[in-house]
Amino acid sequence: MRYYFAPMEGITGYLFRNAHHTFFPHIDKYFTPFLSPNQSRKFHTREERDILPENNAGILLVPQLLTNRAEAFLWAADKLSDLGYQEINLNLGCPSATVVSKGKGAGFLAQPERLEAFLDQIFSGTDLRISIKTRVGLETPEEFSRLLEIFNRFPLEELIVHPRVQKDFYRKPVHMECLQEAVEKSKNPICYNGDLFRIQDIECLKDHFxxxxxxxxxxxxxxxxxxxxxxxxxxxxxxxxxRNFHDLLFEGYRSQLFGDRSVLFKMKELWFYLGALFSDSAKCQKAIRKAEQLSSYEAAVRVLFETKELSFSEELPFACGDFPLHSFY
Ligand SMILES: Cc1cc2nc3c(=O)[nH]c(=O)nc-3n(C[C@H](O)[C@H](O)[C@H](O)COP(=O)(O)O)c2cc1C
Known part of the structure; x- marks a missing residue:
């Protein structure tokens, strides 16, 4: 099995990827959070920094593009090719209202003819390998069959399926019947994404697919x-x-971000997810959440690491449904 780290806007930027790869070196591919090539034919400074090869040394990185304009995609492909990238990922999954209303991300799925014409143009316009990360529709999972027919017309590096529709955002149960359909009918290799939180979820997926x-x-x-x-x-x-992972990330944010508040915001966002790894730690986590200065943040983190132990519990870390495959068959 190959394991990829999903792109997560605002979280998995190059500082995070480097810190993660330093201490957890067994990820096969990282993906950048989406880059939005626009009419000005320029990446934003933040995007540019995220893809610079010297900021991603030793990491297999696939840049992800969010656009519905073939010329913008091809401009970005050229630029990425010049930087040495050989694969690009197309985002057909972003559910955010501002993105969807512009017909991008999951919004593009509602215009299958336009999407097909776009894919025709980008596949004939670049030699780079192209993978797609997609949801299974905008409104209903029934849209997926048609989309799969379209994807089958193109030689994708892989089709990464997050089997929710846009309306499901990240909480509603995933539609495993769509994954089943993808596995049966896709001419392209399938990568599964969604709700793999524990080892048993991954094992369960392997057993069934x-x-x-x-x-x-x-x-x-x-x-x-x-x-x-x-x-x-x-x-x-x-x-x-x-602890070493945390400290490297913290140092990275301190050296790159402007202002303590931005650093605190990033670190607190991390603890929203990471907190569940420590048993009996609600009080320590509250102290982290309440910290308003870097010094009080550091003190709260120190107490947590010194007094609490890791626990790899079978409980789900967030308020979301059980991995559906456990009851799928
Ligand atoms: C905060 C956040 C930011 C995300 N940013 C992106 C993004 O930039 N590009 C993308 O394709 N998906 C993005 N996603 C979706 C994830 O890549 C992934 O598909 C989703 O979280 C489901 O997988 P999971 O259950 O393993 O988390 C984001 C998700 C979250 C929660």
Whole structure:
């Protein structure tokens, strides 16, 4: 099984990827959060920094593009090719209202003819390998069959399926019947993404879909940065490893971000996911959430690491449904 780290806007930027890769080196591919090539034919400074090869040394990175304009995609493809990238990912999954209303991300799925014409243009316009990360529709999972027919016309590097529709956002149950359909009918290799939070979720997926050879994990890896090491039989990491990961990330944000508030925001967002790794730690986590200065933040984190232990519980880390495959068959 190959394991990919999902792109997560605002979280999995290059500082995060580097810190993660330093201490948890068994991810097969990282994806950048989406880059939005626009009419000005320029990446934003933040985007540019995220894809610079020197900021991603030793990491297999696939840049992700969010656009519905073939000329913008092809401009970005050229630029990425010049930087040495050989694969690009197209985002057909972003559910945010502002993106969808412009017909991008999951919004593009509602215009199958336009999408097909766009794919025709980009596949004939670049030699780079192209993968797609998609939801299964905008409104209903019934839309997926038609989309799959379209994807089958093109030689994708892989089709990464997050089997929710746009309206489901990230909480509603995933539509495993769409994954089944993808596995049966796709001419392209399938990578599964969605709600893999624990080792047993990954095992369950493997048991039911033995032909799937790649999975992409997002929130599961934020909640347990060593989940892939554990699932692929590597040594279980120690509290010290997690501490080192945290410290490297914290240092990175301190040196790159403007203002303590931005650093605190980023670190608190991380703890929203990571907190569940420590048993009996509600009080410590509250102290982290309440910290308004870097010094009080550091003190709260120190207490947590010194007094609490890691627990790889079978409980789900967030308020979301059980992984549906456990009851699918
Ligand atoms: C905060 C956040 C940011 C995200 N940003 C992106 C993004 O930039 N590109 C993308 O394709 N998906 C993005 N996603 C979706 C994830 O890549 C992934 O598909 C989703 O979280 C489901 O996988 P999971 O259940 O393993 O987390 C984002 C999700 C979250 C929660």
């Amino acid at each position: 033995s032909s799937i050879s790649a999975v992409m994990l997002g929130r599961g890896l934020l909640a347990n940065p060593g989940l892939v090491e554990m699932a692929s039989g590597h040594e279980v990491f120690t509290k010290q490893t997690l």
